[in-house]
Amino acid sequence: MPPVPNRFLLAAAAALALPAAAVADPVKIGFVSTLSGPSAALGVHMRDGFLLAVKELGGKLGGQPTDVIVIDDELKPDVAVTKVRALLERDKVDVVAGVVFSNVMMAIQKPVLENETFLISGNAGPSPLAGKGCSPFFFSASYQNDQNHEVMGKYAQDKGYKRVVLMTPNYQAGKDSMAGFKRHFKGEVVEEIFTQLGQLDFSAELAKIAAANPDALFTFMPGGMGVNLTKQYAQAGLAGKVPFLSAFTVDETTLPATQDAAAGLLSGAEWAPSIDTPENKAFVAAYEKEYGVVPSLYAAQGYDAAKLIDGALRQTGGKTSDKQAFRKALASAPFKSVRGTFAFNTNGFPLQDFYVVKAVKRPDGKFATAVETKVFEKAPDAYVAECRLK
Amino acid sequence: MTAVLFVSQLLNGLQLGVILFLVAAGLTLVFGVMDFINLAHGVQYMLGAYLVAVLVAWSGNFAVGLLLGLLGALVLGFVLEVLVFRHLTRRDHLEQVLGTFGVILIVTELVRIVFGSAPLAFPTPAALAGSVTLMPGLNYPVWRLVILGVGVGVAALLWYLVNRTRLGMLVRAGSTHPETVSALGVDIDRLFLVVFAFGAMLAGLAGAMAGPLVSVEPTMGDRILIVAFVVVVIGGIGSIKGAFVSALLVGLVDTLGRAFAADLLKALIGKSAAAAAGPALSSMLVYLLMAVVLSVRPSGLFGGRTA
Structure with missing residues (x-):
C-alpha cells in the first residue's frame, strides 16, 4: 500500500504548485506513527503535534519546502519495517521521525540507522538505543522509557x-x-x-x-x-x-x-500543558484551536521533534547531505522546547526536567x-x- | 485470605459472568437458530455503548438515552440483517466468517471516522457512580450491582421468552432441527430477522452496561467477542441456559484465578516460580476450562448438537 498523503501534504503540494519557480529537492520526512488499532489515539496526537509545527512554520522546515510522508505502522513491527524500507529506498527520505511504541522502534531502527538516515523519536525510547546500541544518527525528542x-x-x-x-x-x-x-x-x-x-x-x-x-x-x-x-x-x-x-x-x-x-x-x-513558558502556552492554544482537544505529552513531543529538525536545518542551510554537520546541528538542540530546558546527552537522549x-x-x-x-x-x-x- | 475478600471476589466473578452472559446470549441465539457465525457481534456491542453514550449526552437523561440507544441498536440490527447477513445465512461458515469480519472492519473504521480514535466519555448517573458498603469492610461499586440485577433480569426474560412463548418454541426447535422447522412452514428468514435484531439489541445492552466500566473505543468489541465465543461453546451452541451457566462459570474461574492463582502457586512451587507462572496460568484458565468441558461433553454443557 502506498503511504497515505495526509491533508497537510496535499495543502503543501497545492501551495507549492502556485509559484511555479522550480524549487530544488524538498526536505523529505518519513513520519511513522500508530494510526489504527486500539492505541491509535497516541499516534494521532503525536502526528498532529508534528504537523501543527510544520504548518506554523509555513509548511517549511529550516526554510526549505518540506514533504511529510505519514505512514501507519499499525503497531506491527513487520509492517513498520516494510513501510520504512519503502521510505528509505523509494522515497529517499532525509529523516525518519515519530514512532510511538518501542517494539516498532526496535524493528525499524536497524534499517534506518544502517542506511545512515537520521531517526528522531517522537516517543519510544527503548534502553538498547540509549545504551550499548546507541547511534550517532539517533535523537530522542521524548525521554528514555524508564x-x-x-x-x-x-x-x-x-x-x-x-x-x-x-x-x-x-x-x-x-x-x-x-x-x-x-x-x-x-x-x-x-x-x-x-x-x-x-x-x-x-x-x-x-x-x-x-x-x-x-x-x-x-x-x-x-x-x-x-x-x-x-x-x-x-x-x-x-x-x-x-x-x-x-x-x-x-x-x-x-x-x-x-x-x-x-x-x-x-x-x-516530562511535560504538561500547564508548564509556564511562552512557547508552551502558544503551543497548547494553537493545538486546541486546530484539533479541538487538549494536547498530550505525545503531541508535545511530536511538536518538539518538528521544531528540532527545523532548528538543525536552519543551521546547515537546509541541507542534510553533510551528515556530520547535520548531526552536530541536531546535537546542539537548536530550538526552544515547549518543555523549557532541553539539551541532548551524548547518547542522543534529552537532559530535561x-x-x-x-x-x-x-x-x-x-x-x-x-x-x-x-x-x-x-x-x-x-x-x-x-x-x-x- | 479473609472472608470479606473472598465474598467480594465471588461477587466480582458473578458480575463479570453476567456481562459475558449479556454478550453471549445474543450470540448463541443467532449461532444456534441459524447456524450463523456472527463475528460482528462485538461490533454491535461497541455500537450499543457508543449509541447510549451519545444519546445520554444529547438528552441529558440516562434512562431516556439508554432507551433510545437500545432502540437504535435494534434498528441497526435490522439494517445489518437486511443489508448483509441475510445474504450469508445459507452459505458455509468460512464465507460467514469472511463476510462478518468485513463488517467489523468497515463499521470500526466508520466509527473511528465519526468519533475519532480516542476513547469516548460515558456519562454515568451520579447516584450509580459510587460504591456502597455491603458488609463491614466490603465496599462494592453500585454500577456492578446494577449490572448483576440487569443480567439476572435479562436471563429471566429470556428464559420466559424461550420456554414459554411460541417464538421461543420456534427458536428452540430451530436450534436443533432447522430443516424440520422449515419443512413445517415456518418462515425461517423472518424468524432469523427477529432473532438477529433482538440479539443485536442484547449486544447493545451489554455495551451500555459495560460503558461505565471500560474504555468506550472503536475496537472495544474485539476482545470481549473471543471470550463470548468461549462462553457459547462451553454452554452449548444455541442454549440460553447453557450460556448463562457457562458465563457465570467463566466469570468465576477468570476472576478467582486472577485473585488467588498466584497466591496458591506461591504456596505450592515457591515465590519466584509463582511470579512467572501465576499471571500466565490465570490468563489461560478460561481456555483450560473450555478444553476440559469439551473433552467431557463435546457439544458443551447444554448443547443439542456438536460444535
Whole structure:
C-alpha cells in the first residue's frame, strides 16, 4: 500500500504548485506513527503535534519546502519495517521521525540507522538505543522509557510511602516499568500484580489492593487498559483512599474518556500543558484551536521533534547531505522546547526536567494534567554510561 | 485470605459472568437458530455503548438515552440483517466468517471516522457512580450491582421468552432441527430477522452496561467477542441456559484465578516460580476450562448438537 498523503501534504503540494519557480529537492520526512488499532489515539496526537509545527512554520522546515510522508505502522513491527524500507529506498527520505511504541522502534531502527538516515523519536525510547546500541544518527525528542516510571518511584520515596503495590500488564514493558519504579523506591513492595495485556475487568485486582491497603499504588496501564482501570478505581471507592501513581496511564489521550474518575490521579511526565513558558502556552492554544482537544505529552513531543529538525536545518542551510554537520546541528538542540530546558546527552537522549503531574478539571470544563511538583532536574537516563558515543 | 475478600471476589466473578452472559446470549441465539457465525457481534456491542453514550449526552437523561440507544441498536440490527447477513445465512461458515469480519472492519473504521480514535466519555448517573458498603469492610461499586440485577433480569426474560412463548418454541426447535422447522412452514428468514435484531439489541445492552466500566473505543468489541465465543461453546451452541451457566462459570474461574492463582502457586512451587507462572496460568484458565468441558461433553454443557 502506498503511504497515505495526509491533508497537510496535499495543502503543501497545492501551495507549492502556485509559484511555479522550480524549487530544488524538498526536505523529505518519513513520519511513522500508530494510526489504527486500539492505541491509535497516541499516534494521532503525536502526528498532529508534528504537523501543527510544520504548518506554523509555513509548511517549511529550516526554510526549505518540506514533504511529510505519514505512514501507519499499525503497531506491527513487520509492517513498520516494510513501510520504512519503502521510505528509505523509494522515497529517499532525509529523516525518519515519530514512532510511538518501542517494539516498532526496535524493528525499524536497524534499517534506518544502517542506511545512515537520521531517526528522531517522537516517543519510544527503548534502553538498547540509549545504551550499548546507541547511534550517532539517533535523537530522542521524548525521554528514555524508564524515566517516567523512575519519577514515580522517586516521588513515592520522597513522600515517605512505606508499602506500595505495583500493577502492570504481563509483558516486557510492564516488567521494565516495575524495574524503573524500584530504581529509586526503597520501601516495601507489598505485591507485584501482573495483569493480562488488554485486560477489561480489574475487579479482582482492585479487591486485592483494597485488602492489602498499601500507602500507594503504582501502575502502568497504557491506552484503553488505563481507561478501564481509572474508571473502576474510582467506582471501587479507592480513588480518594489509596494514592494512584502512574506512568502513561492518565494523560490527555485518556482524560476525555475518564473525566472526573481521573481527577486527582498522579502521573510521571516530562511535560504538561500547564508548564509556564511562552512557547508552551502558544503551543497548547494553537493545538486546541486546530484539533479541538487538549494536547498530550505525545503531541508535545511530536511538536518538539518538528521544531528540532527545523532548528538543525536552519543551521546547515537546509541541507542534510553533510551528515556530520547535520548531526552536530541536531546535537546542539537548536530550538526552544515547549518543555523549557532541553539539551541532548551524548547518547542522543534529552537532559530535561521530570515532574509529577496531576489530572485536573480546568475552568472551561476540559480535563488536563498540571504540574504538581518537579522530581528530577536535567536528568540523564540510566544507560548513557554504556553508550560509546562521546 | 479473609472472608470479606473472598465474598467480594465471588461477587466480582458473578458480575463479570453476567456481562459475558449479556454478550453471549445474543450470540448463541443467532449461532444456534441459524447456524450463523456472527463475528460482528462485538461490533454491535461497541455500537450499543457508543449509541447510549451519545444519546445520554444529547438528552441529558440516562434512562431516556439508554432507551433510545437500545432502540437504535435494534434498528441497526435490522439494517445489518437486511443489508448483509441475510445474504450469508445459507452459505458455509468460512464465507460467514469472511463476510462478518468485513463488517467489523468497515463499521470500526466508520466509527473511528465519526468519533475519532480516542476513547469516548460515558456519562454515568451520579447516584450509580459510587460504591456502597455491603458488609463491614466490603465496599462494592453500585454500577456492578446494577449490572448483576440487569443480567439476572435479562436471563429471566429470556428464559420466559424461550420456554414459554411460541417464538421461543420456534427458536428452540430451530436450534436443533432447522430443516424440520422449515419443512413445517415456518418462515425461517423472518424468524432469523427477529432473532438477529433482538440479539443485536442484547449486544447493545451489554455495551451500555459495560460503558461505565471500560474504555468506550472503536475496537472495544474485539476482545470481549473471543471470550463470548468461549462462553457459547462451553454452554452449548444455541442454549440460553447453557450460556448463562457457562458465563457465570467463566466469570468465576477468570476472576478467582486472577485473585488467588498466584497466591496458591506461591504456596505450592515457591515465590519466584509463582511470579512467572501465576499471571500466565490465570490468563489461560478460561481456555483450560473450555478444553476440559469439551473433552467431557463435546457439544458443551447444554448443547443439542456438536460444535
